Structures are given as structure tokens and as C-alpha cells.
Amino acid sequence: MIISLGFIRSSSQVLIKELDWSKNSLESKIIDVTDLPDQNLQGLFVQDNEHFHSLINLLEKEKAHYPILDANDESLTFTAFEDLPAQQFKDIYFKILNRWTIHQNFTSVENMWKLTNHFRDLWKKDRLTFFEEFWYWMKRNLGATDLTILFNDVVSTEEKDENNEKKERPKLTQSLLSGSKMAHFQQGSAKEKELMQSYVDKFHDVFEVTEFDATKGQFVATAQIERSPVIFMARTTQLNQLQRTVLAGIFNGMQQ
Numbered sequence: 001m002i003i004s005l006g007f008i009r010s011s012s013q014v015l016i017k018e019l020d021w022s023k024n025s026l027e028s029k030i031i032d033v034t035d036l037p038d039q040n041l042q043g044l045f046v047q048d049n050e051h052f053h054s055l056i057n058l059l060e061k062e063k064a065h066y067p068i069l070d071a072n073d074e075s076l077t078f079t080a081f082e083d084l085p086a087q088q089f090k091d092i093y094f095k096i097l098n099r100w101t102i103h104q105n106f107t108s109v110e111n112m113w114k115l116t117n118h119f120r121d122l123w124k125k126d127r128l129t130f131f132e133e134f135w136y137w138m139k140r141n142l143g144a145t146d147l148t149i150l151f152n153d154v155v156s157t158e159e160k161d162e163n164n165e166k167k168e169r170p171k172l173t174q175s176l177l178s179g180s181k182m183a184h185f186q187q188g189s190a191k192e193k194e195l196m197q198s199y200v201d202k203f204h205d206v207f208e209v210t211e212f213d214a215t216k217g218q219f220v221a222t223a224q225i226e227r228s229p230v231i232f233m234a235r236t237t238q239l240n241q242l243q244r245t246v247l248a249g250i251f252n253g254m255q256q
Contacts, residue, residue: 001145001217001235003093006044007071007081008033011054015082016041017089021217021237024086036062040145040180043096047071047078065181067100097238101143105242108141108250116253123225123254128185135183141246142219144234148178150192151230196229203229207251212239223251 001021006014014036018027031039036058043066044059046052052059059068071077074092084092108115115137122130131149139147153175174188174196202210202222211220219234 001237002040003089003145003237004039004041005081005089005093005096006036006039006041007076007078008044008046008048008052008055009078014039014044015078017081017084019086019089019093026084026086026089028082033058041066042093042143042145043100044068045071045074045076045081047076067096069096094237097143101141101238101240101243104140104143105246108137108246112246112249112253116250119250120254131177131185132183135177135179138232138247139234141243142234142236143238144219144236145217146178146180146235147183148176148233149230150174150176150188150196150233152196152228153188196231199229199231205251205255207248209239209244214238221247225251225254 003019003021004016006016009015009030012033014031014033016029016031016039018029019025020027033055036044041062044062046059046068047070062068071081076092119130119134122133131151135147135149138144138149151174153173174192176186176188176192177183178186199210199222202208203224204222205224207221207223209219209221211218214237217235217237219232219236219239221232223230223232
């Protein structure tokens with residue numbers, strides 16, 4: 001798992017620091033500000049108001065994916081950020097993560113009725129849009145660096161009937177919606193079929209966290225929506241009771 005934080009160096013450059021969670025090692029790179037949308041950041045610091053205002057249009061789009069912070073509020077300078085050792089980098093990351101997820105969680109709690117109705121309607125009317133929107137919502141509420149949703153799907157296949165004529169028939173398969181900053185659909189393989197079968201005893205009407213390892217940043221959860229099994233796999237270093245409650249609340253609401 002890679003944790004990435006950025007600091008705007010100028011109106012044209014951003015310093016990115018990346019922590020390899022398992023190796024506890026840091027790497028730095030300077031990118032052009034136009035490449036910022038391609039980065040999967042967990043936070044971005046801005047110190048100079050002139051830089052902020054010159055990049056306002058870009059930052060308005062980016063703030064939907066991660067928090068954008070005033071470095072002065074954190075008593076953090078560009079030089080100090082540039083020289084951060086791994087442990088201090090982690091401390092700052094956890095501080096950012098806690099504030100971000102708490103804000104997302106409380107917003108979800110305040111809008112729980114609206115959210116559950118919206119997701120329930122999407123589930124019935126547009127299954128793919130449901131998974132797209134749910135992926136985005138869940139990633140923010142978990143504070144995950146990446147998220148994969150595995151679910152059963154039906155595709156049309158051509159088979160020959162007894163008269164040797166080709167006919168389209170529905171076939172049960174597995175699909176994934178996976179990504180870091182943005183998610184993409186892809187067809188599952190034998191591996192995903194086997195994974196779905198291995199969790200068959202875990203699928204219930206309630207949302208269940210089956211695995212969470214903070215040291216490795218590994219999260220796995222299962223749920224069942226109208227008898228359709230779903231597996232969630234994410235990389236995140238935090239899973240508190242508020243997050244568990246929000247996730248369970250959404251699925252409980254969808255079952256009604």
C-alpha cells in the first residue's frame with residue numbers, strides 16, 4: 001500500500017511524497033501541476049494563497065477525492081514537509097485521515113435516509129450506476145487508498161442449440177469495479193469465481209467485516225443485497241466503530 005501526500009511548491013509544480021506502508025520507506029518526486037489529476041493522493045497542502053487562487057479550478061475538482069489543507073493551519077512549511085521522516089509522515093497522514101473520514105461519516109449519518117433511498121432506487125433501476133456511485137461513497141467513508149467491489153453479473157453468450165443454431169443465452173459470471181482514484185469495470189476470471197465461492201458462508205443480509213489488518217492495510221467485507229452476494233476489498237489503515245456503523249446502516253436501510 002502506498003500513501004501519498006502532496007505540497008504545492010509553485011503555481012506549476014507539486015511535491016509528492018509517497019510512503020510504502022510495508023517497507024516504511026519514503027520517496028519524493030516533483031510533478032507538473034497539470035498531472036495532479038493522475039495522482040492518487042490522500043491529502044494536499046497549500047501554503048501560498050496566490051498559488052491556491054491560481055489553481056482554484058483544478059483544486060475544486062480535486063477536493064472531492066481528498067482533503068486540501070492550509071499548511072499554515074498545520075504549522076507546516078514546504079521545507080519541513082520535504083524533510084519529513086517516515087514516522088512524522090505517518091503521524092500527519094493519520095491526522096488527515098481521521099478528520100477526513102469523520103467528516104464523511106457524519107455527513108453520511110446526517111443524510112442516511114436520503115442515501116439509502118437513493119442507493120436502493122439505483123439498485124433496482126441501474127445496477128452498474130449503483131456500483132459506481134457506491135464505490136465512490138464507500139472509498140471516501142473508509143478513507144481507502146483503493147477499493148474493489150466483486151459481484152455476480154449476467155452476460156449474454158452465444159451457444160448452439162439442438163438444431164446447431166446459434167442463440168444468445170444468459171450466463172452467470174463475476175464482475176469487478178476496481179481502482180484507486182477512479183474505478184473501472186472489468187470481467188472476472190476463474191480467480192474471482194473461486195473467491196466468490198470461498199466466501200459463500202459469509203453472505204448475509206447484514207454487512208459483515210470479515211477481515212481487517214491495520215498493519216497491512218487490508219480490509220475485506222461481505223454483504224448480500226436481495227440475495228446478490230457482494231465482496232468489498234480495500235486498502236485502509238483505519239476502521240473505527242463509526243465507520244462500521246455507517247456502513248452497516250446503509251446496508252440495513254437497503255434491505256427494507
